[in-house]
Amino acid sequence: xxxxxxxxxxxxxxxxxxxxxxxxxxxxxxxxxxxxxxxxxxxxxxxxxxxxxxxxxxxxxxxxxxxxxxxxxxxxxxxxxxxxxxxxxxxxxxxxxxxxxxxxxxxxxxxxxxxxxxxxxxxxxxxxxxxxxxxxxxxxxxxxxxxxxxxxxxxxxxxxxxxxxxxxxxxxxxxxxxxxxxxxxxxxxxxxxxxxxxxxxxxxxxxxxxxxxxxxxxxxxxxxxxxxxxxxxxxxxxxxxxxxxxxxxxxxxxxxxxxxxxxxxxxxxxxxxxxxxxxxxxxxxxxxxxxxxxxxxxxxxxxxxxxxxxxxxxxxxxxxxxxxxxxxxxxxxxxxxxxxxxxxxxxxxxxxxxxxxxxxxxxxxxxxxxxxxxxxxxxxxxxxxxxxxxxxxxxxxxxxxxxxxxxxxxxxxxxxxxxx
Numbered sequence: 001x002x003x004x005x006x007x008x009x010x011x012x013x014x015x016x017x018x019x020x021x022x023x024x025x026x027x028x029x030x031x032x033x034x035x036x037x038x039x040x041x042x043x044x045x046x047x048x049x050x051x052x053x054x055x056x057x058x059x060x061x062x063x064x065x066x067x068x069x070x071x072x073x074x075x076x077x078x079x080x081x082x083x084x085x086x087x088x089x090x091x092x093x094x095x096x097x098x099x100x101x102x103x104x105x106x107x108x109x110x111x112x113x114x115x116x117x118x119x120x121x122x123x124x125x126x127x128x129x130x131x132x133x134x135x136x137x138x139x140x141x142x143x144x145x146x147x148x149x150x151x152x153x154x155x156x157x158x159x160x161x162x163x164x165x166x167x168x169x170x171x172x173x174x175x176x177x178x179x180x181x182x183x184x185x186x187x188x189x190x191x192x193x194x195x196x197x198x199x200x201x202x203x204x205x206x207x208x209x210x211x212x213x214x215x216x217x218x219x220x221x222x223x224x225x226x227x228x229x230x231x232x233x234x235x236x237x238x239x240x241x242x243x244x245x246x247x248x249x250x251x252x253x254x255x256x257x258x259x260x261x262x263x264x265x266x267x268x269x270x271x272x273x274x275x276x277x278x279x280x281x282x283x284x285x286x287x288x289x290x291x292x293x294x295x296x297x298x299x300x301x302x303x304x305x306x307x308x309x310x311x312x313x314x315x316x317x318x319x320x321x322x323x324x325x326x327x328x329x330x331x332x333x334x335x336x337x338x339x340x341x342x343x344x345x346x347x348x349x350x351x352x353x354x355x356x357x358x359x360x361x362x363x364x365x366x367x368x369x370x371x372x373x374x375x376x377x378x379x380x381x382x383x384x385x386x387x388x389x390x391x392x393x394x395x396x397x398x399x400x401x402x403x404x405x406x407x408x409x410x411x412x413x414x415x416x417x418x419x420x
Contacts, residue, residue: 022152022159028204029144029156030163032094035198036136037167038174039101042191043129044069045175049184050112051122061119065126067377072130074374078225081138081366085359089207090146093139097132098199104128105192112188137369142361145353147206153350154290161286161346169279225360225367232355235368237413238348241302242372244406245344247379248309251399252337254383256316259392260330264320270327274334281335285342293347299416301347305340306407312336313400317393344406351419 047065051057084093104125111117148156178186229235260266260274293301312333315322319329356364387395410416 032198032201034163034167035194037164038171039191039194041168041171068126069130070377072134077366077370081363084139084362090139090142095202097136100132102195109188138362141365157349158286158290158346165282225363228364233413233415237409239368240409241406243375247375248399248402250376250379251383254380255392255395277331278334278338281338282342285339286346289343289346298348298419302410303407305344309340309403310400317396
């Protein structure tokens with residue numbers, strides 16, 4: 001780990017040029033990210049479908065499957081980050097993750113056609129996919145840092161966010177069509193081809209070799225990634241702010257389906273259409289974030305996004321009292337919330353690779369994700385319990401308050417003014 005930590009005041013203020021160019025090889029990063037995102041979205045659809053329609057399991061089993069991915073980040077993020085920091089070529093870890101998902105899904109397809117499907121088999125595949133997701137995401141950060149100039153990091157992460165959202169949206173549409181024409185086998189083959197495509201596209205990414213191998217004395221302990229985050233005011237404030245946002249995201253994901261489908265009686269097709277509106281808002285926010293942060297600065301933009309999130313959530317709470325059809329306000333809530341969350345995700349994403357050296361980036365990035373993603377399953381469990389006792393409306397208000405509180409860590413951190 002770092003013997004000394006760069007403070008957030010060391011980098012000079014950076015204004016992104018209007019037309020910042022990224023290396024041509026970055027296109028392969030975007031392409032493999034799209035393929036991975038598409039495959040993951042297919043897999044997240046496949047696992048519950050197989051569990052319910054083929055094996056006859058209920059909501060408890062589906063909940064276990066859905067929690068495995070985030071649980072992998074929470075439990076294994078730090079050990080994997082420490083391991084990747086020791087690898088001479090981090091890009092190979094990305095390839096290994098894609099190959100592992102391909103093999104796991106191939107085994108699931110074989111079991112499906114042979115008739116050997118079982119609950120443990122599905123959970124085993126979900127574990128491999130979740131573990132591979134942690135490896136791919138952790139290794140991707142150092143690879144991008146070694147490939148993209150510092151001035152282009154903001155634009156790079158913006159394009160990555162747009163690519164992820166577009167892949168997820170496309171996967172939802174393609175998955176529905178494939179399910180209607182070819183059923184579950186078509187979905188399985190589509191996911192398998194996406195992972196194979198990701199592996200092949202990574203051949204165009206230049207090898208990322210660590211600038212120096214860490215000596216035994218430099219190989220610190222499990223907690224050093226967290227200590228590094230805590231010692232950098234800019235990184236720590238962004239981490240806590242993102243954790244609050246993600247907690248709100250999970251509360252929303254937990255309570256909105258119940259509130260909209262059960263309490264408001266919204267048709268399932270209309271509820272699904274809100275997901276498309278949400279994805280469009282996220283794509284727009286990710287596209288505008290680099291220019292907005294270059295103009296206003298990361299701190300001002302993150303504060304504004306957090307504060308505006310409160311009335312955005314309130315539109316869902318008050319949709320029946322506001323003038324006009326409630327679906328209009330629900331669509332506005334979905335788009336504005338996703339727009340603001342995407343802005344917050346992109347505005348500040350480049351602070352970590354600009355502050356932490358490449359040889360420690362995987363460990364520190366894993367520590368950050370352990371906090372920001374680890375809070376999500378906890379929020380989902382607590383939120384579900386609260387909603388059972390009090391009903392969904394109180395949870396909606398808690399969601400709005402958490403979203404607004406995400407501004408507090410950023411307001412107090414003047415070191416973020418060094419970044420734009």
